[in-house]
Amino acid sequence: MAPLTDIVDLGQLGLKAGGGIRFDAIVPVGEFVFGAQHYELADDPCPATIDVNRTSTGYVIRLRAENSLEGPCMRCYGDFAMPLEIDHSEVHEPHLDEELASEYVAGNDADIAALLRDAIGLALPTSISSPVDENGICTECSNSKQQLAHLADASSEEEQPAPDPRWAKLRELEL
Numbered sequence: 001m002a003p004l005t006d007i008v009d010l011g012q013l014g015l016k017a018g019g020g021i022r023f024d025a026i027v028p029v030g031e032f033v034f035g036a037q038h039y040e041l042a043d044d045p046c047p048a049t050i051d052v053n054r055t056s057t058g059y060v061i062r063l064r065a066e067n068s069l070e071g072p073c074m075r076c077y078g079d080f081a082m083p084l085e086i087d088h089s090e091v092h093e094p095h096l097d098e099e100l101a102s103e104y105v106a107g108n109d110a111d112i113a114a115l116l117r118d119a120i121g122l123a124l125p126t127s128i129s130s131p132v133d134e135n136g137i138c139t140e141c142s143n144s145k146q147q148l149a150h151l152a153d154a155s156s157e158e159e160q161p162a163p164d165p166r167w168a169k170l171r172e173l174e175l
């Protein structure tokens with residue numbers, strides 16, 4: 001089993017300019033809260049592949065992970081698991097330009113846990129919700145079957161509830 005990794009000491013990797021190293025790690029991520037709804041990874045700590053490449057004056061840190069985020073569907077509040085595929089490259093070139101200094105690197109310490117967490121946050125869509133079919137019915141969350149059955153039973157056209165606009169507002173506040 002790969003070691004639990006939050007901070008990586010870049011200096012200890014002993015990389016020369018142009019050199020690189022790849023290793024597997026499991027990285028604690030923690031839950032995400034949007035409004036009052038809680039979401040967490042199916043696998044947390046999250047298995048990740050980390051590449052650290054040393055440039056002539058800095059580093060590029062690449063994080064890759066596959067996971068899924070579990071929590072309530074934002075359309076219908078059914079249980080939903082959204083697949084996640086993370087591939088994030090972080091540049092740390094403080095000697096080239098102050099703006100290229102990564103906020104996740106302090107001295108030689110790279111905060112891999114914070115970097116992965118934020119990479120996941122950036123990868124999330126505006127609405128964490130199931131895909132829908134042509135009738136606007138969720139197809140992937142736990143309410144899907146009930147809704148489809150309900151639709152089949154309904155003799156006449158029934159209005160589907162519109163997505164709650166408060167979700168968008170809450171997300172804006174959260175982020």
Ligand SMILES: [Zn+2]
Nearest residue numbers: 073076138141
């Ligand atoms: Zn749903």
